[in-house]
Amino acid sequence: MTTQHQDGMATSSVAPADDVPTRNARAASEASEGHGAAPKKRDALLDNAKFLLIVLVFVGHAIEPTTETRLAEALYFWIYLFHMPAFVLISGYLSRSFDGSGRRVDKLLTTVVAPYLVFWGIYALQSLSVGRDLPDGPLEPLWVTWFLAALFVWRLTVPLWNRLRWPFAVSVGVSFLGGLVATGDALGVSRILSLLPFFVAGLILEQRHFDMLKSGWVRAWSAVVVLVTAAMSYIYLEQVSREWVYWRESLLDRDVDLLPLGIPGRVVFLVLAFSLTAALLSLTPRRTTRFTRLGALTMYVYLLHGLVIRIAEQFGWYEFTSDHLGNHGSLAVNLALAVTLTFVLCAPWVRSATRWAVEPRVEWMLRPGRDSPATPARARG
Numbered sequence: 001m002t003t004q005h006q007d008g009m010a011t012s013s014v015a016p017a018d019d020v021p022t023r024n025a026r027a028a029s030e031a032s033e034g035h036g037a038a039p040k041k042r043d044a045l046l047d048n049a050k051f052l053l054i055v056l057v058f059v060g061h062a063i064e065p066t067t068e069t070r071l072a073e074a075l076y077f078w079i080y081l082f083h084m085p086a087f088v089l090i091s092g093y094l095s096r097s098f099d100g101s102g103r104r105v106d107k108l109l110t111t112v113v114a115p116y117l118v119f120w121g122i123y124a125l126q127s128l129s130v131g132r133d134l135p136d137g138p139l140e141p142l143w144v145t146w147f148l149a150a151l152f153v154w155r156l157t158v159p160l161w162n163r164l165r166w167p168f169a170v171s172v173g174v175s176f177l178g179g180l181v182a183t184g185d186a187l188g189v190s191r192i193l194s195l196l197p198f199f200v201a202g203l204i205l206e207q208r209h210f211d212m213l214k215s216g217w218v219r220a221w222s223a224v225v226v227l228v229t230a231a232m233s234y235i236y237l238e239q240v241s242r243e244w245v246y247w248r249e250s251l252l253d254r255d256v257d258l259l260p261l262g263i264p265g266r267v268v269f270l271v272l273a274f275s276l277t278a279a280l281l282s283l284t285p286r287r288t289t290r291f292t293r294l295g296a297l298t299m300y301v302y303l304l305h306g307l308v309i310r311i312a313e314q315f316g317w318y319e320f321t322s323d324h325l326g327n328h329g330s331l332a333v334n335l336a337l338a339v340t341l342t343f344v345l346c347a348p349w350v351r352s353a354t355r356w357a358v359e360p361r362v363e364w365m366l367r368p369g370r371d372s373p374a375t376p377a378r379a380r381g
Contacts, residue, residue: 045210046090047295049284053090054298055342056083058305062338063331065318072331074234080245081229081237081269082276084147085198089277091151092202098158106366108155114362116141116148119303122357126307130314139186144306146188146248153192154199161200171200172270179251179266180258194247197270198277213282222279229276244269294346300358301345308341 060079067073098104123142124134135142141149161167178193212218243254244265251262312318321330344350351358 042292042296044288044292045281045284045286046093047292048286048289049086049281050090050295050298051291051342052280052284053083053087054301055339057087058301058338058342059335061305061309062334065313066322066327066331066334068322069327069331070234070238071328073238074230075331077238077240077242077245078230078233080242081233082273082280084247085195085273086277086280087147088150088154088195088198089202089205092154092199093205094202095155095158095199096203098155100156100159106363108152109366110362111359112148112152112155114360115299115303115358116145116152118357118360119148120145123306123310126310126314130310135185141188144302146191147302149187150192150195153187154196158203161203167200168197168204171197175270176263176266179262181250182252183250188248190250190253191247194250198273201274210281213278214286218278218282222282225275225279226283229272291343294343297346297351300351300354301342303358304345304350304354305338305341308345 056079060076060083063072063076067076098108117138120138120142123145127134127142161171164170175194175196178190178196183190183193213222241254243249251258251266256262256265318330318334321333325333
């Protein structure tokens with residue numbers, strides 16, 4: 001069976017804004033291997049959350065071909081309620097210092113645009129090998145590459161949001177307006193607009209907001225949110241169209257009436273996504289754990305895990321597990337493999353073998369700018 005995926009991831013100081021989706025993985029990996037200068041102190045809460053989210057990204061994609069049972073469908077839908085909105089919010093928080101300077105733009109080109117083009121080509125070749133249809137060109141994201149295209153656009157708009165008096169309210173308005181027009185496929189514009197409130201919410205978050213999530217009553221509320229939404233997904237939401245949680249098409253593109261379904265539906269799923277994101281950040285450990293350092297390496301898992309899944313599909317893995325283990329057995333095995341392979345894709349040998357693609361060195365294509373480290377600052381007269 002061949003399945004067409006739909007996605008196609010005590011507190012300390014905050015990590016720099018050039019995380020993609022969390023941080024430059026090369027610097028983090030070299031630090032973890034004992035190379036170079038000591039890394040800057042990172043935020044354990046965010047790194048832990050990013051790793052848990054990338055596990056959910058892998059699990060969501062890995063179990064999609066097995067969603068022929070109510071349990072699998074409910075688990076898949078529950079994950080999609082919040083895993084990418086939460087990633088977007090954290091990415092917004094880590095993008096707060098993007099100011100449009102030459103150094104920041106260079107970083108955006110080397111850590112977002114370059115991997116996007118490389119993996120667009122890799123996924124295109126894999127798709128051609130199995131006869132999948134391709135987008136019209138690289139400006140239309142291919143499966144998981146949509147997030148890089150969106151991150152590129154969102155980061156470029158950071159100075160704009162920093163100037164507005166009510167940025168979050170404006171972003172919500174833009175998100176709803178985006179649901180009312182035909183957006184097309186270029187750069188995954190529908191997702192860029194639909195998920196914009198999460199990115200802007202991240203931009204305006206402060207440390208005090210994270211501190212609020214530590215209180216006992218908030219954690220109790222978070223546990224209730226997780227349990228209630230999981231139950232809702234099993235009892236009711238697994239019957240709802242997945243398009244609500246893919247955020248990839250406008251209401252107009254989906255032919256959904258604005259009232260009484262379209263706009264109220266958008267509101268409901270925005271509230272659910274924000275609630276579960278807050279719950280995740282509240283329940284995530286704030287101390288350094290065994291997987292904290294892996295939170296800096298989520299880009300490797302994000303870009304590589306899709307190849308693992310598509311190659312597994314290509315060679316009949318899902319038919320094999322379904323035939324020999326049944327639907328529930330296939331779900332359990334693929335879930336366990338997704339969690340295990342998340343750790344594998346963070347391994348030093350995997351990073352060394354794939355660094356050319358995940359972190360391509362393209363600095364030679366950029367010319368030094370006035371605020372580039374390569375050009376000494378001129379003395380002012």
